[in-house]
Amino acid sequence: VRFRRSRTALVALATILVAPCAVAGDFAGLTPGRSTAADARRVLGQPVEEGAILRFPGERYGATEILVEVERDVIRSITLRLSEPPRLEDARKWFALGEPALRETEGAEELLSYLPQALRLRVKEGRVREIVHVALRSEIESRLQRRDFSGAAQLARAGARDAETAFAVAEALHETGANAEALELVRMGRSLAPQDEAGELLEIFVAYSLEADMPGWLGVHLHEGRVAKVFEDTPAHQAGIREGDEIIGLNGQPTAQAGDRRARFAELRVGRQARVHFQRAGTIHLTPIDPEAYFATRKEPEEVIEKAMVLMVRGQCAQAWKLLRQTPAEKRSERFQYELAQAAQVVDLEEGLKEWKRFLANVGAHTSQDWWGHARQEAWASERGLDDYQEAKRKDKADDFRGAAALYAKVPAESSNLFFRLGYCLKRTGEYGRAARAFQAAHEDWLAERVTWYHLAECTEHFDMARSRAACVQFLRLTEGMEDMKKMREATRERKGRMERALLRKMLGDRFAAKGLWTQALADYEAALAIAPKSADLIMAVIRTEAKLGRKDAARARCASLLALGETPIWAEVFALLGDLAYEEKDYQEAAKRFQQAHEAAPDNVVYLYHRAWAVEQLDPKEALYEWDNYLVASQGIDAEELRRQEAREHVDRLRR
Numbered sequence: 056v057r058f059r060r061s062r063t064a065l066v067a068l069a070t071i072l073v074a075p076c077a078v079a080g081d082f083a084g085l086t087p088g089r090s091t092a093a094d095a096r097r098v099l100g101q102p103v104e105e106g107a108i109l110r111f112p113g114e115r116y117g118a119t120e121i122l123v124e125v126e127r128d129v130i131r132s133i134t135l136r137l138s139e140p141p142r143l144e145d146a147r148k149w150f151a152l153g154e155p156a157l158r159e160t161e162g163a164e165e166l167l168s169y170l171p172q173a174l175r176l177r178v179k180e181g182r183v184r185e186i187v188h189v190a191l192r193s194e195i196e197s198r199l200q201r202r203d204f205s206g207a208a209q210l211a212r213a214g215a216r217d218a219e220t221a222f223a224v225a226e227a228l229h230e231t232g233a234n235a236e237a238l239e240l241v242r243m244g245r246s247l248a249p250q251d252e253a254g255e256l257l258e259i260f261v262a263y264s265l266e267a268d269m270p271g272w273l274g275v276h277l278h279e280g281r282v283a284k285v286f287e288d289t290p291a292h293q294a295g296i297r298e299g300d301e302i303i304g305l306n307g308q309p310t311a312q313a314g315d316r317r318a319r320f321a322e323l324r325v326g327r328q329a330r331v332h333f334q335r336a337g338t339i340h341l342t343p344i345d346p347e348a349y350f351a352t353r354k355e356p357e358e359v360i361e362k363a364m365v366l367m368v369r370g371q372c373a374q375a376w377k378l379l380r381q382t383p384a385e386k387r388s389e390r391f392q393y394e395l396a397q398a399a400q401v402v403d404l405e406e407g408l409k410e411w412k413r414f415l416a417n418v419g420a421h422t423s424q425d426w427w428g429h430a431r432q433e434a435w436a437s438e439r440g441l442d443d444y445q446e447a448k449r450k451d452k453a454d455d456f457r458g459a460a461a462l463y464a465k466v467p468a469e470s471s472n473l474f475f476r477l478g479y480c481l482k483r484t485g486e487y488g489r490a491a492r493a494f495q496a497a498h499e500d501w502l503a504e505r506v507t508w509y510h511l512a513e514c515t516e517h518f519d520m521a522r523s524r525a526a527c528v529q530f531l532r533l534t535e536g537m538e539d540m541k542k543m544r545e546a547t548r549e550r551k552g553r554m555e556r557a558l559l560r561k562m563l564g565d566r567f568a569a570k571g572l573w574t575q576a577l578a579d580y581e582a583a584l585a586i587a588p589k590s591a592d593l594i595m596a597v598i599r600t601e602a603k604l605g606r607k608d609a610a611r612a613r614c615a616s617l618l619a620l621g622e623t624p625i626w627a628e629v630f631a632l633l634g635d636l637a638y639e640e641k642d643y644q645e646a647a648k649r650f651q652q653a654h655e656a657a658p659d660n661v662v663y664l665y666h667r668a669w670a671v672e673q674l675d676p677k678e679a680l681y682e683w684d685n686y687l688v689a690s691q692g693i694d695a696e697e698l699r700r701q702e703a704r705e706h707v708d709r710l711r712r
Contacts, residue, residue: 083116085123087132087173088190092125099123107131113138132189140182143167150174157209195220208236211243218248222257229257232532234265235345256559263525271323271343273331276364277302278397278429280310284364289349290341296333299425304332307659321495360391363398370498372401372471392417393426400433404444404470408437433468440466444473451476456483471497475507482510487517488623505533509543512550518591518623520554520561527551557587561596568596573603591623598632607636627657631666638670646670661690665699672706680710 083098095109096102099121102109109123113135122134157168165178177185198207211224221244228237238261245254274289275282280302285292304310305319306329323329323343332338346369356362359382366375376398382391392414400407411434418427447462460480466473478493491514494507512526527547534540564579577600584593594617601610614629634649650667664686672679683703690696
């Protein structure tokens with residue numbers, strides 16, 4: 056009898072929940088998000104009103120009562136509390152429900168949300184106690200207000216069909232630092248509304264923040280460039296990398312020098328394939344992963360030394376050093392002392408030297424030759440650079456930043472603290488590109504260091520506004536609620552707002568430029584430049600547009616002003632543009648010189664060699680043969696260069712004939 060009554064109730068519910076496979080079915084002709092309180096009274100009778108809740112009798116529908124939630128006279132949700140709870144399997148069959156989009160627990164009950172039907176079932180002991188029909192957008196907004204960002208994101212991914220909802224959830228996720236999920240949603244919104252300016256700008260913000268807060272990781276813990284530990288189920292582990300393997304290059308660049316190695320590893324990005332050159336295994340293509348996501352699914356190690364390794368991999372060497380120092384000296388193994396010395400050096404060069412000397416003083420016959428050699432090398436490098444380091448600190452304190460930077464750069468040892476000091480001095484001398492690289496290198500082991508993000512935001516403002524904004528977001532997140540950072544937070548908020556306004560105008564200018572409307576594009580670029588006058592990438596946009604409008608003298612003058620600011624990552628673009636202008640005016644010697652300078656500023660970009668070969672061919676065909684060969688060697692294995700390579704081979708054949 057109970058089964059029959061449950062089945063009868065389900066048949067009635069399935070009948071009145073019209074079109075259960077629609078995006079939002081109706082309950083007795085009522086649709087959450089569209090129908091009003093007056094509609095509910097007309098269909099269900101006279102309710103008992105309790106604020107925003109209208110209580111209706113539910114006997115006709117196999118329910119003890121029906122609750123209608125109203126907001127601004129529009130129905131937000133309809134809840135049926137069932138008198139004879141049916142089995143979940145029966146309910147899923149009658150309402151044609153698949154797997155739940157969201158599964159939550161409240162005590163002994165389970166809440167299952169189904170899309171696109173926009174139904175939520177409250178289940179206890181396998182029976183459906185309550186059915187809620189919701190307005191999906193209202194439910195997402197409610198979750199955002201309750202700061203249930205994960206639930207809002209799952210609902211939006213599974214059922215949102217409008218760009219505005221996707222963007223709203225993406226923005227909320229972005230503010231909490233969940234940038235991977237935010238990027239997925241904002242791209243979903245962009246697919247629904249590709250011309251939406253706010254969506255386009257939000258995608259830029261989220262993508263750059265994702266790069267800032269997700270440094271890529273290969274799955275190894277390194278000592279110098281040598282693999283000390285390979286973590287299971289990581290790219291390195293799956294590629295067969297072993298402990299003791301030595302990394303000698305990354306993406307075609309050598310990693311023999313400490314500074315080069317740190318800078319190259321700091322450029323790794325999650326999901327972006329990297330070419331890693333090993334001494335034993337040769338070149339292997341590995342796709343870096345997010346270390347935070349990896350360790351979130353792993354059990355925390357029990358041993359102190361293993362915990363410290365994990366902290367170092369996650370860029371928290373200061374915490375690792377603090378943890379290791381808590382262990383009494385008599386309980387420290389040789390491996391323990393080795394890791395302690397490495398963590399200490401990252402935090403402070405002088406402390407690192409002390410720890411390396413302690414390690415070497417206790418070296419025995421059983422000590423690993425790799426450890427012994429590395430420790431000796433680090434101690435030698437630190438001791439050799441100690442005088443320069445101490446003198447640099449004195450000059451730094453006396454505000455002789457140029458002299459201090461020159462001395463810091465000479466120190467052969469590897470330390471995040473050293474790179475931070477170098478970056479600060481370079482910033483004070485106006486060398487923002489080099490300063491940003493130094494701060495980025497410091498981040499490899501000092502990712503959670505707050506002030507570094509502040510300085511990185513200040514430096515990148517001069518050549519990469521989106522990256523500057525991303526660094527601002529990181530700094531504000533890390534310093535939330537810290538009163539001693541109040542002034543820096545205010546300055547950072549102002550910079551973040553300025554970058555956002557300038558990026559919006561630049562985006563509008565880019566749209567006009569894409570359509571060939573150069574005069575309108577120039578107006579927007581100049582408006583953006585008025586907001587962020589230090590931005591070299593904006594100056595570059597103005598230069599390109601002036602060149603398109605035939606204002607070549609003005610473009611050259613701005614290029615000269617950019618080069619006078621000191622080295623930045625866009626130097627290569629400046630030299631290349633000067634090369635293009637010279638080539639158009641048939642000044643091939645000047646063009647060849649500028650393209651060579653562009654290649655020296657960006658050695659990874661082989662296109663500059665291609666353009667140089669064209670310019671040289673107009674001057675000396677014999678010399679051009681060498682230049683074309685040089686381009687073909689440098690571009691080997693690069694798929695994007697295949698068309699240019701074919702053209703280069705034709706030039707070589709013709710010149711040889």
